[in-house]
Amino acid sequence: xxxxxxxxxxxCLLALHAVAALPxxxxxxxxxxxxxxxxxxxxxRLHFFDARGTLHLVPFIYGLRPDEGGSYAxxxxxxxxxxxxxxxxxxxxxxxxxxxxxxxxxDAPGRLFLMGSDALGRDLxxxxxxxxxxxxxxxxxxAALALALGGLIGALAxxxxxxxxxxxxxxxEVFMALPWLYLLIAARAIQPxxxxxxxxxxxxxxxxGGFGWPRPARLIRGVAASIGRREHVLAARGFGASDLYLLRxxxxxxxxxxxxxxxxxxxxxxxxxxxxxxxLGVGVSPSIPSWGNMLGDLQHFHVLTxxxxxxxxxxxxxxxxxxxxxxxARGATVTSG
Amino acid sequence: xSSHLQSxxxxxxxxxxxxxxxxxxxAAPVEAVREVGLTIQPGEAVGILGESGSGKSSLALAxxxxxxxxxxxxxxxxxxxxxxxxxxxxxxxDRLRGERLAMVFQEPGLALSPFMRVGRxxxxxxxxxxxxSAAAARERALDLLSAVRIEEPDSVYHAYPHQLSGGQQQRxxxxxxxxxxxxxxxxxxxxxxxxxxTQAGLVELFRTLRAELDMALLFITHDPQxxxxxxxxxxxxYAGRIVExxxxxxxxxxxxxxxxxxxxxxxxxxxxxxxxxxxxxxVIPGMSPSLSPPPAGCAFESRCPDRLDRCRSEEPTEQPLAxxxxxxxxxxxxxxxx
Numbered sequence: 199x200x201x202x203x204x205x206x207x208x209x210c211l212l213a214l215h216a217v218a219a220l221p222x223x224x225x226x227x228x229x230x231x232x233x234x235x236x237x238x239x240x241x242x243r244l245h246f247f248d249a250r251g252t253l254h255l256v257p258f259i260y261g262l263r264p265d266e267g268g269s270y271a272x273x274x275x276x277x278x279x280x281x282x283x284x285x286x287x288x289x290x291x292x293x294x295x296x297x298x299x300x301x302x303x304x305d306a307p308g309r310l311f312l313m314g315s316d317a318l319g320r321d322l323x324x325x326x327x328x329x330x331x332x333x334x335x336x337x338x339x340x341a342a343l344a345l346a347l348g349g350l351i352g353a354l355a356x357x358x359x360x361x362x363x364x365x366x367x368x369x370x371e372v373f374m375a376l377p378w379l380y381l382l383i384a385a386r387a388i389q390p391x392x393x394x395x396x397x398x399x400x401x402x403x404x405x406x407g408g409f410g411w412p413r414p415a416r417l418i419r420g421v422a423a424s425i426g427r428r429e430h431v432l433a434a435r436g437f438g439a440s441d442l443y444l445l446r447x448x449x450x451x452x453x454x455x456x457x458x459x460x461x462x463x464x465x466x467x468x469x470x471x472x473x474x475x476x477x478l479g480v481g482v483s484p485s486i487p488s489w490g491n492m493l494g495d496l497q498h499f500h501v502l503t504x505x506x507x508x509x510x511x512x513x514x515x516x517x518x519x520x521x522x523x524x525x526x527a528r529g530a531t532v533t534s535g
Numbered sequence: 536x537s538s539h540l541q542s543x544x545x546x547x548x549x550x551x552x553x554x555x556x557x558x559x560x561x562a563a564p565v566e567a568v569r570e571v572g573l574t575i576q577p578g579e580a581v582g583i584l585g586e587s588g589s590g591k592s593s594l595a596l597a598x599x600x601x602x603x604x605x606x607x608x609x610x611x612x613x614x615x616x617x618x619x620x621x622x623x624x625x626x627x628x629d630r631l632r633g634e635r636l637a638m639v640f641q642e643p644g645l646a647l648s649p650f651m652r653v654g655r656x657x658x659x660x661x662x663x664x665x666x667x668s669a670a671a672a673r674e675r676a677l678d679l680l681s682a683v684r685i686e687e688p689d690s691v692y693h694a695y696p697h698q699l700s701g702g703q704q705q706r707x708x709x710x711x712x713x714x715x716x717x718x719x720x721x722x723x724x725x726x727x728x729x730x731x732x733t734q735a736g737l738v739e740l741f742r743t744l745r746a747e748l749d750m751a752l753l754f755i756t757h758d759p760q761x762x763x764x765x766x767x768x769x770x771x772x773y774a775g776r777i778v779e780x781x782x783x784x785x786x787x788x789x790x791x792x793x794x795x796x797x798x799x800x801x802x803x804x805x806x807x808x809x810x811x812x813x814x815x816x817x818v819i820p821g822m823s824p825s826l827s828p829p830p831a832g833c834a835f836e837s838r839c840p841d842r843l844d845r846c847r848s849e850e851p852t853e854q855p856l857a858x859x860x861x862x863x864x865x866x867x868x869x870x871x872x873x
Contacts, residue, residue, distance in 0.1 A: 243796070360604055429645035436601055437660045437711055438633030441625065447659075448648060 204529020207522040214519065215338070218330035222289030223326035226303040226310050229487050232286055233309055233319035236262060239270055241507055242311045249274050256280055261308050278308030314507040316495070325487040326511055332488035334474075334519065336403055337469030341406025341461055344468075348414030349457060353449055355415070356422025357441070367419065370412035378409040379474070386480040395486040402481055406468045414460040418453045425452045455530065461525035466520040473516060489516055545617070547751050548575040548598070548636075551803055553611035555593045555602065555775075556812070565595040565827040569775040570611065577718065580745060580752040582766030582783065584759060584795065588773040588823055591755045595723045598753075599638050600628045616718065634664040637712035641724040643704035647696040653707045654692030661714045679710035682747075684740060702733035706740070713744065720745075721753045726761065738764050759799055763787050768859070771795045774823055774834035776854070782858040791856055791867035793841045833865070841866045 217224045244257040258279040260272040290300040304310045309323050312323040355366040382405045389401065425431065431448050439447075469489075475481030477489025484491045494513045495501050501508045555568035568590040575581050575629045585591040596602045600615050600620060602651050613620040615636060616648070620628070640646045647656060657679055658672035667675070673692075680688035684705040705725060705786055712720055722741070726734040738761055754765055762769050762783060770780040770789070771794065779792040800817040821838040824830050833839070837847040843866050853863040 324732075429640060429642060430648045432601060433638075433640055433646035433708070433711075434648070436599060436632055436638035437629070438629045438663050439659075440629045440663075443663065447651075451650065 201529055203525050207525035207529070211519070211522050211526065214330070215334060215524075217327060218334045220291060221324075221328045221331045222291060222297065224301050225321070225327040226286065226300050226312070227321045227324045228289060229320070229325045229328035230367040230485070231320060231324075233315070236270070236311070236315050236319045237311055237317050238505055239309070239311045239315040239319070240338065241314045242309070243272070244280075245277075248277060259308060259310060273322060276308075276309075278304040280304060280310070303443060306403060313511045314505070316508065322492075322507065322511065325492060326489070326515060329487035329489045329492050329512065330515065332399060332482055332486060333469050333472050333516075336406070336472040337467075338484075339463045340403045340406030340410060340468040340472075340488045341464035343403065344410030344464055345414050345457055345461055347407065347411035349418050349450070349453065351411060352415035352418030353422045353445055353453065354418035357426045357445055357449055358425075359423065359426075363419070363423075367416065370415050373409060376409065378405065379471075381405065381409065382471075382475055383478070383480045386403075386475070393483070397485050399482050399486075402472055402475060406471055410464060410468065414457070414464070417456050417460060421453045421456055422449045424451050459527050459530040462523050462530055466523040469516070469519060473504070502522065542748065546574045546614075547577045547579075547616060548573070548753070549612075549614040550574070550598065551593075551612045551614075553594070553597060553613060554609045555597045555606055556609050557593075557603075559604045559605070559827070562630055563827045566609075566829055567606070567775055567826060568597060569826075569829065571775075571777050573770060574779070575719065575751050575753060578745075578749050580765055580767045582762035582769040583753065583755045583772055583867065584757070584762055584786075584798070585755075585772035586757050586823065590667075590826075591770040591772045592723050594772070595721050595753070595755055599632060599636065599721060600625075601638070623834070623871070630664070633660050633712075634715045635717055636719040636721065637715070637717040639685070639705070639708050639712050639720065639722045639725045641727050642710045643701060643728070644696065644727075646708050649696055651695075653696055653699070654694055657707065657710050657714055660711045664715050675714060676710070679714050680707070682713070682744070683707070683710045684736075685710075688719070689691070700733075701729050702736065705729065705733075705737060709737075709740065709744070713748065713750075716748055717750060719751045719753065721755070723755045724757070725754075727758075733813075734785055741765060759787055759795075759802060771798075774829065775826055776834065776863065778835070778864065779860075779862045781856075785860060788812060789869075791860070791862040791869070792835075792864045793839050793866075793868070794835050796868065797840070801858075833863075841868065 239262060242259050244259060245381050246257055247253055257277045258277040259280065260274050261276055262270040263273045265271040281304060282302055283299050284303050285298045286300045286303045288296060291297050311321050313326060314322050316322055351366050355363040385401060385405055386398070389398070403471065426449060431444055434444060434448065472481055473490035473493060476488045477494045479494065482488040484494070489512045495508050537651045550571060550573040552570040552572055553568060553671065554570055556564040556566045558564045563573045571594055583591045583594065593602070593606065593738065596606070596677050597608050597660065598620065600623070608621055609678070611621070647653060654673065654676050654828045657676040660666055661675055677688050677692055680691055685691050685703060685706055691699065691703065691707070699707065726737050729737065741752060741754070742765060744750070754762065756762060766783045768780065770777045771786070771792065772778070773794045778794055779786065779790060786795060787799065790799065797819045801819065803816060819838050824834050830836070832847040832849055833851050836842050841862065846865055851865050853861050
């Protein structure tokens with residue numbers, strides 16, 4: 199049961215990360231493309247039946263026209279069928295390969311707002327996809343950095359013990375006691391205001407990883423210490439095994455389950471950390487979308503009262519990712535136990 | 536090679552007044568090995584006989600540089616093939632261990648990694664020391680499995696340690712130890728965890744392998760009968776010191792020190808017939824002394840049937856007794872035991 203839910207979670211996360219890795223293709227529009235004619239548009243409705251009741255196998259949308267109440271009404275005079283793998287805004291796949299194909303889009307002048315639009319008429323679904331790239335991979339790389347540091351430090355401390363162990367573990371306690379959120383804010387604050395978003399993201403990742411290592415380090419230290427004291431490690435030493443060999447072949451392979459479980463717990467934690475920072479405006483600046491700075495619009499009153507879709511989707515995405523990672527972590531714990 | 540030339544060969548291992556102590560938190564350190572000297576000639580089999588806590592394992596660990604972090608050598612020298620091992624860097628020790636001298640531990644089940652197939656564990660010892668291909672290491676590992684008289688080398692090669700019996704596991708460990716054809720094999724109670732039949736098989740294996748490989752053997756045990764079958768010379772350890780050394784047959788038939796004499800009396804005698812021996816088993820009264828710090832006089836004094844007054848205050852020094860024999864006792868006995 200648990201393993202099945204964990205496997206499902208793993209597949210979902212894999213799919214999600216694949217989407218986030220190729221945002222240009224999965225998003226209908228670029229994250230910065232504005233359409234000033236359609237600010238605050240609600241999610242576009244997909245239709246299968248037109249006004250005369252005819253069934254269309256490929257869903258279509260109608261254009262929008264502003265109505266008197268400051269909202270929008272559908273203009274049923276023209277249908278815009280969804281177009282798959284069609285050309286649209288150009289982007290670079292993985293930042294390298296120029297392309298303009300999109301998974302799904304509609305012909306201009308129709309606009310496809312699957313999750314509505316923001317004040318500048320930008321497609322929120324596209325921004326959510328691009329924001330996922332930032333948020334998910336900030337979490338992932340941050341966790342990878344924390345685990346690499348934690349694994350190295352923990353394995354050394356546990357394997358060698360003694361003074362090195364004391365020094366490393368006391369250092370980890372200092373790091374755990376530091377209020378990393380304030381440090382992050384401080385580190386961000388000393389950067390100039392025009393810090394490019396990519397650099398801001400790098401800083402976020404470095405700080406997440408640089409302050410996240412103590413917990414995995416302490417767990418891995420325990421495993422390494424118990425493996426390192428086993429007699430087969432002593433016996434291997436008696437046959438001429440070097441420290442490096444013992445760490446590589448006897449200690450590190452045994453820390454695998456701890457590393458995976460910790461990873462599955464750290465990633466959502468770090469995704470949330472990035473979201474929190476960007477929400478506060480000290481993470482990734484709003485010119486590049488992240489789930490955090492998208493949720494930052496929560497600070498606008500009208501969002502709460504009328505433009506619910508601004509919040510709903512990034513929030514849901516966040517809940518989904520966190521839940522999936524925790525299912526994965528539980529599965530990993532059960533399997534390794 | 537003539538016996539004359541053999542005596543001209545330099546010692547393979549020369550241990551001089553080696554001391555080992557273990558530090559303890561908030562207490563005086565334990566002096567587990569006290570000024571022990573030991574010489575092993577190439578190809579020779581030396582047995583160390585002693586009870587638990589006599590320091591015999593610490594001696595072996597100190598020789599191979601494998602003492603746990605709490606333990607350290609506080610003096611003396613260990614020369615192996617002319618190289619001083621004490622103070623030698625870890626990298627140099629790593630090159631030596633497994634290649635020139637190898638060690639076999641008491642619990643074969645613990646000495647093998649439970650996560651690796653045994654064939655690979657044997658081959659990796661070779662690959663740690665020689666530049667050989669994986670295929671060649673595999674070939675050699677299979678040879679070694681046959682050499683240690685494993686019945687089905689191919690299936691054992693692919694087995695995990697837990698799938699093997701204790702005797703098979705110990706044979707695998709011995710194969711690991713021998714794959715580089717070391718000049719000295721140190722075996723620390725290698726048969727203690729095994730049943731008698733398996734034990735006998737392993738003792739036989741040690742005997743034949745030693746002859747085949749012209750390898751010296753330092754065999755550590757609490758069981759005098761094993762040494763009778765294996766060792767050329769025996770050194771008896773008690774409370775961190777060597778109290779007597781003698782050729783194996785001399786020691787087992789006519790020990791001079793009261794401790795080995797008493798120890799040998801503890802081995803139940805085999806007499807003809809079944810159930811006829813109803814005499815109570817012999818027990819040495821008392822316990823071995825604390826070594827933190829060691830007693831001022833002879834460590835065996837409180838348990839000794841032949842003690843003198845001076846035994847309490849003066850520690851006996853090792854005295855030559857006859858050719859290749861010595862004893863550390865103020866009142867050694869002559870002739871066969873009572």
